[in-house]
Amino acid sequence: MLRKVLGLFIFFLFTLFHSQAYYAEIRNKYWEFEENDEKAFTYVNIYIKSAKKEKNYKELFQAYNDAIRYSPNRKLQYADSSVTAAHLSKDPDIIGNAYLAKGSVYYFTHRKFKPALHEYLKAYKYLENSDDQFLKERNLYYIGTVKSYLGYYSEAAEIFRKSIAFFKPNTKGNIHPNLIFNNRKGYLNALHQLIVCEQATGDYKNAVLHTVQGLKETPATNDFEQERSYFYKTKGINEIHQKNYDGAISDFNKSITGLKKVNDFSWISAINYYSGLSYQNKGDFKQAVAKYKAVDSIFAKHQFIFPQTRKNYEELIDYYKKQNDPQQELFYTKQLLKVDSVLTNDFKYLANRIHREYDTKELLQAQAKLENKNSFSEKLVIILSITLLILGGLVFYWFKTKKDLQKKYNHILSELDSVRPEVIQAEEKNIEKVSKLDAAVIKNLKEKFKEFEKSKRFLEKGLTAGRLAAEFETNATYFSQFVSEFKDSNFNTYLNNLRIKYAVDQIYNHKEWRKYSVEDIALACGFSNRQSFSNFFYEQNGMRPAEFLKKRNEEVQAERKIG
Incomplete structure (x- = not known):
C-alpha cells in the first residue's frame, strides 16, 4: 500500500514538473517579441489551448496575461478572460494579479482612471494578506499613480519611494531573469512617477538628480524604450525650468518616438504641451500653436488630459484673442469647458473612492494593529466608540446641511448648458400638432426668440411683452400664446429664467464675476434690484446667489490646491 501511494505521488510530481x-x-x-507584436500569438494560442484542455487555470491565467501584452487592440477582452481563469484557480494571489492586469489595461492603454481604480481596489482586497510582496507593491504603485493624477503629490511620492525601496534591490542577484526584468520595470516606473511628483511640487533639484539616475540605469534595449522615453520627457521639463528651451525640445523629440510605438497618448499629449511651451518661450508662436492643437486633438479623441496641462487651452484662447479671431477663441473656450467637465467628474469620483475604500481601510488596519498591542484595547474601543457617536451626531447634522447645499449646487451646474434655444426643439415638434397658432407665425416667432436668446437681449432692463411683440412684428395675443406653449411659462418668468441661468454661467466660468457684489450681478443681468434677483435665484435654484458665489469660490480654491 505504501509503495502504491509513493508511486502515485512520484507520478503526480513528474506530471506537474513536465507540465x-x-x-x-x-x-x-515568444518572450523576446516586442509588446503589441501579433506574431507572438502563433505560440500564445497554443499556450491558451493547452491550458484549457488540461483545465490548468493557473497557466490559463498566465496565457491570457501574456496575450494582453502582445495584442494591439484586444487587451481588454484578454484581461476579462484572465480574470475568469483566475477565479477558476481559486488562488487569491492569481485573482488579485488578474485585477491588477485589467486595471493596467484601463490605465496604460486607455488612460481611464475610474475603471482602473475600480480594478486596483478589487486587487487590493485579494492581495492585502498575500505573502507575494511583489504583487502587493505593484498594487500600491498603481494606487500611487491615481493619487499623483489627483494632485496628492506628497502622498503619492511616499508610495513611490517605498516602491523603489522594494523593486531596486531585486533588479540583480541570483533570481530568475523574468523576476529581474519585472522588478527593473517596477523600479524605473516608480522612479519616473517620483520625478513627476517632484516636478509638480517644484523640487527640481531632486527631479534633475533622479532623471540622470533614470537615464543611466535604464537598459539600452527595446524592452525599456518606453521607460527611457519617460526619462527624456522629465529631462525636457527640467530643461524648461532651467530656461534651456532648445534642449527641452530636443529631449521631447527623443521622448515622443518611443511613446508613439506603444501609443501612450497621455504622455504624448503632455509632451506636446511642454513642447508648445518651449516654442512659445523661444518666440516661435506658429510651432507653439501647432503643438497646443495636437494636445486638443488627443483630448478630442480620447477625452483625456493631465490636470497640469490644462493651461494648454488658456494659451490657445489668449493667442487667438491677440490675433483678433473670435471664432477660434470661442472654439477653444468651449473646449476648455469640456476639459474642466472631464477633470471635475474624474476628480470627484476618484478622490471619493481612493479615500473611502483605500485610505480609510489603511487607517482601520493600522488601528487594529495598535489595539492588538495594547492590553487596555477594549476600554479604549468603548471610549472611542462613545466619543465617535457623539461627534458623529454633530458631524451628521453638519454634513446633512452641507450635503443639501451641495446637492442644490450640483443641480445648478447640471443645468449650466440649458441656456440654448435648441434644448426645447424636441418638445416643439409635438406642440405644433396641437397649437392653435398658424405655422407661419410659429416659424417666425421661433426664429425671433432664437435670435433674442443668442444675442442675450434678455439682459436689457425694462423689457416688456408688448414692446418685444411689436419688435417681433406680431400682436400681443400671439406673442403671449407662443411663450405659454413653447416656453412653458409667462413672459416675465421666461425672461427671469434666462437671466438667472446667465448669471450662474458667468459666476461659474468667469473669475471676474466672482469679485462682483450680488447687487452688481443683479444689475448686470437686467434685474432692477438685489432683492428681486436674490428671491428669483432662490425660487429657481433653492439657494441664494451669495451661497452659490461662496460655493464656487471654495471649489476654485480647492482646485488650485490640488493643481
Whole structure:
C-alpha cells in the first residue's frame, strides 16, 4: 500500500514538473517579441489551448496575461478572460494579479482612471494578506499613480519611494531573469512617477538628480524604450525650468518616438504641451500653436488630459484673442469647458473612492494593529466608540446641511448648458400638432426668440411683452400664446429664467464675476434690484446667489490646491 501511494505521488510530481516545463518552453518561444507584436500569438494560442484542455487555470491565467501584452487592440477582452481563469484557480494571489492586469489595461492603454481604480481596489482586497510582496507593491504603485493624477503629490511620492525601496534591490542577484526584468520595470516606473511628483511640487533639484539616475540605469534595449522615453520627457521639463528651451525640445523629440510605438497618448499629449511651451518661450508662436492643437486633438479623441496641462487651452484662447479671431477663441473656450467637465467628474469620483475604500481601510488596519498591542484595547474601543457617536451626531447634522447645499449646487451646474434655444426643439415638434397658432407665425416667432436668446437681449432692463411683440412684428395675443406653449411659462418668468441661468454661467466660468457684489450681478443681468434677483435665484435654484458665489469660490480654491 505504501509503495502504491509513493508511486502515485512520484507520478503526480513528474506530471506537474513536465507540465510546467512544457509551458515554460512555449513562453520562451515568444518572450523576446516586442509588446503589441501579433506574431507572438502563433505560440500564445497554443499556450491558451493547452491550458484549457488540461483545465490548468493557473497557466490559463498566465496565457491570457501574456496575450494582453502582445495584442494591439484586444487587451481588454484578454484581461476579462484572465480574470475568469483566475477565479477558476481559486488562488487569491492569481485573482488579485488578474485585477491588477485589467486595471493596467484601463490605465496604460486607455488612460481611464475610474475603471482602473475600480480594478486596483478589487486587487487590493485579494492581495492585502498575500505573502507575494511583489504583487502587493505593484498594487500600491498603481494606487500611487491615481493619487499623483489627483494632485496628492506628497502622498503619492511616499508610495513611490517605498516602491523603489522594494523593486531596486531585486533588479540583480541570483533570481530568475523574468523576476529581474519585472522588478527593473517596477523600479524605473516608480522612479519616473517620483520625478513627476517632484516636478509638480517644484523640487527640481531632486527631479534633475533622479532623471540622470533614470537615464543611466535604464537598459539600452527595446524592452525599456518606453521607460527611457519617460526619462527624456522629465529631462525636457527640467530643461524648461532651467530656461534651456532648445534642449527641452530636443529631449521631447527623443521622448515622443518611443511613446508613439506603444501609443501612450497621455504622455504624448503632455509632451506636446511642454513642447508648445518651449516654442512659445523661444518666440516661435506658429510651432507653439501647432503643438497646443495636437494636445486638443488627443483630448478630442480620447477625452483625456493631465490636470497640469490644462493651461494648454488658456494659451490657445489668449493667442487667438491677440490675433483678433473670435471664432477660434470661442472654439477653444468651449473646449476648455469640456476639459474642466472631464477633470471635475474624474476628480470627484476618484478622490471619493481612493479615500473611502483605500485610505480609510489603511487607517482601520493600522488601528487594529495598535489595539492588538495594547492590553487596555477594549476600554479604549468603548471610549472611542462613545466619543465617535457623539461627534458623529454633530458631524451628521453638519454634513446633512452641507450635503443639501451641495446637492442644490450640483443641480445648478447640471443645468449650466440649458441656456440654448435648441434644448426645447424636441418638445416643439409635438406642440405644433396641437397649437392653435398658424405655422407661419410659429416659424417666425421661433426664429425671433432664437435670435433674442443668442444675442442675450434678455439682459436689457425694462423689457416688456408688448414692446418685444411689436419688435417681433406680431400682436400681443400671439406673442403671449407662443411663450405659454413653447416656453412653458409667462413672459416675465421666461425672461427671469434666462437671466438667472446667465448669471450662474458667468459666476461659474468667469473669475471676474466672482469679485462682483450680488447687487452688481443683479444689475448686470437686467434685474432692477438685489432683492428681486436674490428671491428669483432662490425660487429657481433653492439657494441664494451669495451661497452659490461662496460655493464656487471654495471649489476654485480647492482646485488650485490640488493643481
